[in-house]
Amino acid sequence: MNNNKTEEQMLTTEEIAQIEHEISLVPQKKAACIEALKVVQQHRGWVSDESLKDTATMLGMSAEELDSVATFYNLIFRQPVGRHVILLCDSISCWVMGYEQIRDHLMQKLQIKYGETTPDGRFTLLPNVCLGTCDRAPALMIDDHLYQNVTIEELDGILHHHR
Amino acid sequence: MERPLTKHIRPDREPLSLQEYERVGGYQAVRKALQELSPEAVVALVKDSNLRGRGGAGFNTGLKWSFVPMGPDVPRPKYLVANADEMEPGTFKDRMLLEGNPHQLIEGMIVASYAIGADISYVFLRWAYKKAAQGIVRAIQEAYAAGYLGQNILGSGFSLEMHLHTGVGRYMCGEETALLNALEGKRAMPRAKPPFPQVSGLYGKPTIVNNVETLCCLPHIVNNGPEWFKGLSRTQDAGTKIYGVSGKVKRPGAWELPMGVTIRELVEEYAGGMLDGYKFKGALPGGASTDFLVEQHLDTPMDYTSIAAAGSRMGTGTMIILDDQTCPVGFVHNLQHFFAQESCGFCTPCREGLPWVEKVLLSIDRGEGRPEDMNILDFHTKYLGPGNTFCALAPGAMEPLQSALKYFREDFERHIHDHQCPWK
Ligand SMILES: Cc1cc2nc3c(=O)[nH]c(=O)nc-3n(C[C@H](O)[C@H](O)[C@H](O)COP(=O)(O)O)c2cc1C
Ligand code: SF4
Ligand code: FES
Numbered sequence: 001m002n003n004n005k006t007e008e009q010m011l012t013t014e015e016i017a018q019i020e021h022e023i024s025l026v027p028q029k030k031a032a033c034i035e036a037l038k039v040v041q042q043h044r045g046w047v048s049d050e051s052l053k054d055t056a057t058m059l060g061m062s063a064e065e066l067d068s069v070a071t072f073y074n075l076i077f078r079q080p081v082g083r084h085v086i087l088l089c090d091s092i093s094c095w096v097m098g099y100e101q102i103r104d105h106l107m108q109k110l111q112i113k114y115g116e117t118t119p120d121g122r123f124t125l126l127p128n129v130c131l132g133t134c135d136r137a138p139a140l141m142i143d144d145h146l147y148q149n150v151t152i153e154e155l156d157g158i159l160h161h162h163r
Numbered sequence: 164m165e166r167p168l169t170k171h172i173r174p175d176r177e178p179l180s181l182q183e184y185e186r187v188g189g190y191q192a193v194r195k196a197l198q199e200l201s202p203e204a205v206v207a208l209v210k211d212s213n214l215r216g217r218g219g220a221g222f223n224t225g226l227k228w229s230f231v232p233m234g235p236d237v238p239r240p241k242y243l244v245a246n247a248d249e250m251e252p253g254t255f256k257d258r259m260l261l262e263g264n265p266h267q268l269i270e271g272m273i274v275a276s277y278a279i280g281a282d283i284s285y286v287f288l289r290w291a292y293k294k295a296a297q298g299i300v301r302a303i304q305e306a307y308a309a310g311y312l313g314q315n316i317l318g319s320g321f322s323l324e325m326h327l328h329t330g331v332g333r334y335m336c337g338e339e340t341a342l343l344n345a346l347e348g349k350r351a352m353p354r355a356k357p358p359f360p361q362v363s364g365l366y367g368k369p370t371i372v373n374n375v376e377t378l379c380c381l382p383h384i385v386n387n388g389p390e391w392f393k394g395l396s397r398t399q400d401a402g403t404k405i406y407g408v409s410g411k412v413k414r415p416g417a418w419e420l421p422m423g424v425t426i427r428e429l430v431e432e433y434a435g436g437m438l439d440g441y442k443f444k445g446a447l448p449g450g451a452s453t454d455f456l457v458e459q460h461l462d463t464p465m466d467y468t469s470i471a472a473a474g475s476r477m478g479t480g481t482m483i484i485l486d487d488q489t490c491p492v493g494f495v496h497n498l499q500h501f502f503a504q505e506s507c508g509f510c511t512p513c514r515e516g517l518p519w520v521e522k523v524l525l526s527i528d529r530g531e532g533r534p535e536d537m538n539i540l541d542f543h544t545k546y547l548g549p550g551n552t553f554c555a556l557a558p559g560a561m562e563p564l565q566s567a568l569k570y571f572r573e574d575f576e577r578h579i580h581d582h583q584c585p586w587k
Contacts (some may be wrong), residue, residue: 025326026348027366033348034331072350072507074332075290087291091252092451092483093409095497129334129501130252130451131291134483135407135415144293 009050011058015043019058029060033069037076046077074128082117082124084162087141090127093134102138103127105152109159123159165395167383168376168403169419172263178298181305184266190311192382193273197319200385202233205278209381212389213401218246218337218374219449219478221400221467230361231279231369240282242370243275244346245378247288247295248330248337251450252501253483256405256417257375261288261295264379265302269325271378273311274385276323279371283324287342290332299327334505338554339372340364341507352507353554376405398423400466408434410484411441417481423464426456429482442487445570449478451498452559454566455485476562490586491571492578495564496524502560513557516547520564527575530583537575540568 011019022035036059040051047055047070049063056066070076077085088103106125110118117124131139136148142162150158171179171187184190196205210225231241245268249257260268272284286299303325306312314322333351335341340354343365364370380402384392393401400422406429407417413435420433430436430443437443445455448465454475456463463473470477485494503517520543523536544565547557568575577585 028347031346031348034345035348038329038331069348069350072333073330076331090497091501092447092494092497093253096410096483096486096489096494128291129250129332129505130254132249132255132258132289134253134255134409134481135417137409137415141291146291146293 009048011040011051011054012043015039016058019055023059029058033059033061033066034073034076037066037070041076045083046080052078080117082121084122084142085124085126087126087128087131089129089131089137089139091130091134093130094138097137099138101152102140102150102155105155109155122163164421166403166419167387167395168260168267168379168405169263172259176259176263176294178262178302179264179266181266181302181309184264188386189266189382190270190309192385193270193277193311194317196274196277196385197317197321202278202280205274205385208389209278209384212384212392214377214380214384214392215400215467216374217376217380217404217480218339219251219452219476221477224373224377227361227373228275228279228371230359231371232362233280237280238368241280241368242365243272243279243281243284244339244342244365244370244372245272245284245286245375246337246339246342246372247286247292247375248342249289249292249375250332250334250337251452251479251481252498253409253447254407254450254479254481255409256407256479256481258292258295259405259417260375260379261292262298265295265298266306267379267382268299268375269302269306269311271381272325273316273323274381275371275373275378277321279369281323281371284326285346286325286327287336287346288327288329289336290329296327296329303327333507334501335507335554335556338556341554342372343370350507352509355553396422396466398464398466399468404465404480406433406465407481408484409481410446411438411486411489412436412484413438423466423469425462425464426482427461429465430461430484437484437486440488443484444487444489444491445485447478447483447485447563448475449480449482451483451501452476452556452562453478454562455570456566457570475566488586490528490584491567491574492524492528492584493586495567496521496528498563499524499560502556506556507554510553510557512547513552513560516543517557517560519543520547520560527578528584530578530581532575532579534579536579537568537572540564540575544568 018039019036022032026032053063056063133139214224215221330336335351336345341351345351360370404422409415445457460473467477499521503521506513508514544561549558
């Protein structure tokens with residue numbers, strides 16, 4: 001791998017400061033690793049190999065060790081994602097209430113499958129486990145926004161909110 | 164009907180501020196416990212109240228606490244963790260308590276921490292609960308500012324730190340030992356028990372993990388006493404319970420009700436009955452990892468003892484309904500897809516068995532099943548059952564499968580025989 005990082009790949013002073021703050025809150029450096037990954041993802045949308053390495057160094061971990069944590073969790077992205085991430089609940093109550101129609105409509109409208117990003121970089125579509133709002137199924141989240149009792153008729157309007 | 168846990172929660176769930184919470188009696192239990200009662204007395208009170216853990220296993224809360232080493236020479240710091248991971252499919256009860264009244268949870272956590280002598284406490288919250296996270300952060304700040312958290316709380320000599328940790332998504336984080344690994348910044352894999360977390364938990368120190376709803380009961384038990392708490396229930400299991408219903412009913416939702424209301428009351432009265440044109444076929448009474456109950460069980464009281472006697476588990480108390488127009492094979496396939504995906508991969512039966520089960524169910528659902536597939540499903544319910552895997556995820560996954568094979572066996576066989584799904 002190329003060790004000459006471009007400036008863009010290096011952690012910013014802001015990221016470094018935030019990660020150091022997280023480290024200061026825990027009894028051992030490693031314990032801050034999930035928080036540190038969150039910091040990086042918040043700034044960049046995802047965690048690249050370069051960011052992962054630098055973060056690992058700050059935490060006194062090997063890159064492999066940190067990657068084993070990063071890849072265990074569903075919501076740390078190790079690949080680039082779009083400006084907005086759609087998390088569509090595919091668990092049982094949403095299945096009973098017909099989430100599959102919402103899925104098909106989204107895939108058709110955006111012309112992407114699960115795990116893909118629209119060519120304009122606007123949306124990434126991912127399935128997600130139960131969002132804890134099963135009485136208002138089907139449900140999905142776009143970034144931090146929760147949408148409940150979603151219907152196909154409403155979908156276009158919902159997508160429109162996220163440019 | 165008394166609804167101690169939810170009566171102050173607004174319909175829009177706008178959280179109560181500190182002042183609003185205090186105005187309705189908030190933090191009185193902290194005053195009473197810290198200023199009038201010894202930690203041992205609080206443990207005894209909770210034991211007497213017969214409060215059983217609302218996270219799924221239903222273990223007596225006071226008894227669980229009593230295994231924490233007490234006294235001046237024990238390892239420190241000790242920890243208390245509120246399990247707010249709530250990722251069991253079909254479960255949406257803790258969300259209500261977290262969003263609607265975060266101070267009630269914090270008060271419960273202070274009471275629990277005092278009882279076990281904890282120095283540091285965490286709320287372990289799932290990522291998706293954004294609104295809850297905002298409310299909790301604010302409520303923790305308010306509680307520090309008012310002197311309910313921090314050093315020497317209300318002059319009692321008891322001190323407690325509290326932090327919010329937001330997880331990054333994995334069902335295993337809810338299992339209490341895996342949760343502790345996640346808090347330590349590791350993969351959320353479960354730990355061997357013993358040692359139990361009460362003795363060796365977070366960073367190897369004594370730790371109690373309790374469910375959000377369990378903790379929210381505590382202020383009310385301290386304020387009103389164990390007899391009052393038992394009196395809230397219709398049956399031998401004490402208290403109220405937050406029940407939920409989802410699926411094809413007229414009014415899906417969650418309600419705090421006396422422990423022991425029947426399944427029929429929940430479905431017909433509270434959830435308004437089935438949607439027109441749909442019939443009740445079965446239900447998972449307490450989330451994805453509980454056994455199906457069917458029409459003959461409709462009059463069973465929803466409490467730990469009665470649901471167990473009917474062959475299932477109370478679990479989280481949030482029920483998922485299977486209707487007559489939904490295919491039971493597809494239903495169970497959806498559940499097994501979830502469990503296979505969320506398996507942590509540590510032990511072979513679960514890591515290899517769940518994907519196999521998922522594939523077999525998919526082929527049956529598509530009309531490509533063979534008669535031998537029934538045996539494959541049957542033996543998995545044994546090999547992935549209790550005692551054969553490292554944690555309770557796989558046995559939990561087998562509960563809806565084994566009961567579906569019992570109650571809906573004909574439906575499975577019809578798929579295989581007719582080479583198609585009768586519901587498609
Ligand atoms: C796979 C798995 C997931 C779990 N998820 C949760 C959860 O999200 N919330 C919870 O309170 N308990 C969950 N539990 C149960 C916890 O391990 C633990 O029993 C509970 O938090 C204890 O609290 P209680 O005694 O107050 O019920 C889960 C258990 C397993 C095996
Ligand atoms: S039963 Fe499944 S989730 Fe539990 S330890 Fe084994 S592989 Fe992991
Ligand atoms: S099953 Fe979709 S929100 Fe619970």
